[in-house]
Amino acid sequence: MTSKKPNILFLMADQMAASALSFYGHKLVKTPNLDALAEESVIFDSAYCNSPLCAPSRYVLMTGQLPAKIGAFDNAADFPADIPTFAHYLRKQNYQTALSGKMHFCGPEQLHGFEDRLTTDIYPADYGWFPNWDDPDTRPTWYHNMSSVTQAGPCVRTNQLDFDDEVTFQAKRYLHDYARGNQERPFCLTVSLTHPHDPYAIPEQYWNLYKDEDIDLPEITIPKEEQDPHSLRLQDVFAFDEQPITEPQIRNARRAYYGAISYVDEKIGEVLKSLKDCGLDEDTIIVFSGDHGDMLGERNLWFKMSFFENSVRVPMLVHSPKRFSAKRVKESVSTMDLLPTFVDFATNSTPHDYAMPIQGRSLVPHLEGTGGHDEVIAEYFGEGTIAPLFMIRRGDYKYIHCPKDPDQLFNLKDDPKELHNLAGDSAYSAALAEFKQEALERWDSNALTEDVLVSQRRRRLVVSALNRGKKKPWDHQPVFDSAEMYMRNHIDLDDLEARSRFPKVD
Structure with missing residues (x-):
């Protein structure tokens, strides 16, 4: 790598199944901007999230720590303010750190190291969306249901479109302001879109990119x-x-999902165009990934929350042609590895002196072709489980363990669709025993179960109390200094126009 600190542009999509992207082999979905980016990128063919649920996955991604270590149990878990994030580490290296879009922070701390947060979040910051292991048989009424599928189709507008249009606008404005400002500090800008997350609804211009007869139905x-x-x-x-659930409804949901991916591609294209127009593209490392996938009806499952491939696997690419030659990486890595990777980009050094032990591992050896790990460890404590659920992905194998459920073992090289659970095959008894022993040594399920129960009970009490009397929401409120925007009388008109125009005119 070069000695100059590069800018970092981190692009995220929500609930983006890697299998639905053309650079991972899908024959139908149209993503011209991502395809062009991928042609010059290092593409990770076996990248995973470490907890297939929005908030826990993002906490892990930002901290380089597994959920159990930081209490990231579910979509209403508090994100502790004293856990360093990649934004903290980069800001310490004199980076400008900014977030435009979703990160699903829960709790009163809503920045977590970001110097600027350009939008509010699409999801609430309070503790209301927690599962209840004390009452596992009662379905949480706040959780979405199959209406996302039964009502799928074209639309004129949704709140998600409102959000992502604003996210894109603010990201482009940030890049324009950075270019106009003659900045000396490098930037790390995170742009996090909420599409293609359900509900599966998208405007006709994206819906009409696809035809009913071309939409592939679930294979399993x-x-x-x-x-x-x-x-x-x-x-x-x-x-x-x-x-x-009818076949036309399933087809509509998948068609709208593909349309939403094309919408995401268009928004990413807009951001990349601004990056190039501002002359920032040559010295910016671009990273694209997501928080988890979507089952999309495979195995009669929808959304995420599972360790099956469509749910837990994510897209991941790194674009910096002058630093890293385009190639594909077959080893298994995870979004937990992004924090140490970003720190390596910023410091040009490995190992780094972290404030606390980091569980993620840098991807730079993979990027430079000098080696790298082949392992993903994952944990899940959210909706649908009644005890800690764990995954070990290493080599050809994926092992899934829960103290309440039978073990699962898959050879993904021979069985990529995960149809044959080898846990009951005597030929694999030694491999199963080895994985099981590792899980028992790595995790104390009884202690973790108690940690989850205590966390849920605490938050139930807090939510119940805060719902009485005056409400003081924690949701992030973006602040803009209107006195310094557009035309104002405290600055000479020629100076104002010169300051605002890019590129500058002699």
Whole structure:
């Protein structure tokens, strides 16, 4: 790598299944901007999130720590203010750190190292969206149901479109302001879109990029009597059996999802154009990834919350052609590895003196072709499970363990669709025993169960109390200094126009 500190542009999409992208082999979905980026990028073919749920996955991504270490149990878990994030580490290296879009921070701290947060979040900052392991048989009424599928189709407007249009506008404005400001500090700008997350609704211009007859239907159907216990609980969580789901509805949901991916691609294209127009593209490392995938009806499952591939696997690419030659990486890595990677970009050194031990591992050896790890450790404590759920992905194998459920072991090289659970095959008894022993040594399920229960009970009390009397929301409120925007009388007109125009005119 060069000695100059590069800018970092981190692009995120929400609930983006890697399998639905053309640079991972999908034959239908149209993503010209991402495809062009991928041609010059290092593409990670086996990248995963470390907890297939929005908030826990993002906390892990930002801290380089697994959920259990930082209490990132579910979508209403508090994100402790004293846990360093990549924004803290980069800011310490004199980076400008900015966030435009979703990061699903819960709790009164809403910056977590970002110097500027350009939008509010699309999701609430309070503790209201927690599961209840004390009452596992009661479905949480606040959780989305199959209406995301049954009502899928074209639309004129949604709150998600409102949000992502603003996210894109503010990201472009940030780049324009940076270019006009003759900045000496490098930037790390995170642009986090909420699409293609359900509900599956998208304007006709994106819907019409696809035709009904071209939409692929789910390849795998698992009858209820053959589902594993966690999948059965997930179906209860999103009320899968409350109404019949028709083939046209499934087709509509997938068509709208593909349209939403094309919308994301267009928004990313706008940001990349601003980066190039501002002359910042040559010295900016671009990273694209996501928080988790979407089952999209495979195995009769929707959304995420599962350790099956469509749910837990994410896209990941790194674009910096002058630093890293374009190639594909087959080893398994995770979004937990992004923090040490960003720190390496900023410091040009490995190892780094971290404030606390980091569980993620830098991707720079993969990027430079000098080696790298082949392992993903994942944890899940959210909706649909009644005890800690763990995953070890290493080599050809994926092992899933929960003290309440039968073990699962898959050879993804031979069985990429995860149809054959090898845990019951005597030929794999040694491999299973080895994974199981590792899980028992790595995790204390009883202690973690108690940690989750205590966390949920604390938050139930806090939510109940704060819902009485005056409400003081924690949601981030972006602040703009209107006195310094557009035309104002405290600055000479020629000076104002010269300051605002880019590129400058002699």
